[in-house]
Amino acid sequence: MKKNIALVLSAVFALAIVVTAHSQEDMTHVGNDVFPDPQRSRAVFAHEDHNLAAEIDDCSECHHVYEDGEKLEYESSEDMRCADCHELASVGDQPSLRKAFHVNCMGCHLQRKKGPIMCGECHPKS
Ligand code: HEC
Ligand code: HEC
Ligand code: HEC
Ligand code: HEC
Numbered sequence: 001m002k003k004n005i006a007l008v009l010s011a012v013f014a015l016a017i018v019v020t021a022h023s024q025e026d027m028t029h030v031g032n033d034v035f036p037d038p039q040r041s042r043a044v045f046a047h048e049d050h051n052l053a054a055e056i057d058d059c060s061e062c063h064h065v066y067e068d069g070e071k072l073e074y075e076s077s078e079d080m081r082c083a084d085c086h087e088l089a090s091v092g093d094q095p096s097l098r099k100a101f102h103v104n105c106m107g108c109h110l111q112r113k114k115g116p117i118m119c120g121e122c123h124p125k126s
Contacts, residue, residue, distance in 0.1 A: 024048060024078075034083035034097065040123035043101070054108075054115070062104055069093060 027047035032038040056062075060076040077085075086097040095103060105122070109115030116122050 030101070034081065036088075040119070041125070043105070043122045044124065045105075045122075054112075061108075 024047040027045065029042040030045045032040070032042045051057075058076075059078050060071070060073075063076045063078040063080070065072045065075040065077050082100055083097055086094060086100040088097055090096040090099065094100075105115075106117050109117050
């Protein structure tokens with residue numbers, strides 16, 4: 001009986017590790033694996049610390065959902081990657097993947113006059 005509980009507990013523990021390893025809490029950079037031939041280093045983005053410091057509570061600020069060109073107020077898409085919707089080239093009003101990232105990140109930094117806008121600040125040389 002005791003052995004079974006220990007087994008269940010270790011299984012739960014192992015699962016917890018697997019789950020946290022893929023959560024935004026551990027994220028330090030945005031993955032560039034979706035670009036076929038990346039030219040720059042992965043962009044620095046410590047998801048949780050960044051959003052706390054920038055005081056962004058609304059996930060849909062970045063993980064948005066659009067319907068007929070309108071951003072839906074109470075929907076978000078954090079279970080998807082930007083590349084699930086944004087293609088390498090722009091389609092109509094939907095910006096290309098690279099542009100989507102740059103407009104999202106730099107757009108806000110410019111607007112708030114806070115956060116990096118120079119290439120090397122987000123894509124460090126090494
Ligand atoms: C505010 C942060 C930020 C700044 C500033 C920024 N980028 Fe990016 N860039 C990103 C993010 C995020 C991505 C997508 C994820 C990734 O590449 O890690 C990206 C992707 C790219 C890509 C496509 C992926 C690749 O490596 O080929 C290129 C090229 C690129 N950036 C070049 C630049 C250049 C050139 C500048 C300066 C004019 C610049 N970026 C400034 C955040 C930034
Ligand atoms: C400032 C922009 C921004 C905000 C705000 C934001 N995220 Fe993210 N998040 C990102 C980016 C960029 C990625 C990477 C997307 C990609 O790879 O296509 C990401 C990835 C994720 C991932 C996947 C993590 C992984 O390791 O694969 C989860 C889960 C997530 N975010 C949840 C959330 C939740 C929940 C909120 C609201 C509490 C939130 N995000 C707010 C930008 C943001
Ligand atoms: C569920 C699909 C979907 C996902 C996931 C998605 N987008 Fe979008 N995005 C769209 C559509 C559709 C548009 C075009 C909106 C319009 O019609 O003007 C758009 C427009 C944009 C725009 C231009 C308008 C604006 O809001 O400034 C940016 C920038 C952008 N997306 C960045 C991102 C980033 C960064 C991510 C990932 C964190 C992301 N998107 C995830 C569907 C998506
Ligand atoms: C809605 C606004 C907003 C969006 C979207 C946003 N940022 Fe920021 N970012 C900020 C603010 C505000 C700061 C300054 C926070 C502070 O006061 O330290 C900042 C700071 C940063 C910094 C420097 C501090 C740190 O956390 O290392 C980096 C790097 C950064 N942002 C990268 C990004 C990237 C990459 C994206 C896109 C995936 C992004 N940001 C999207 C608002 C935003």
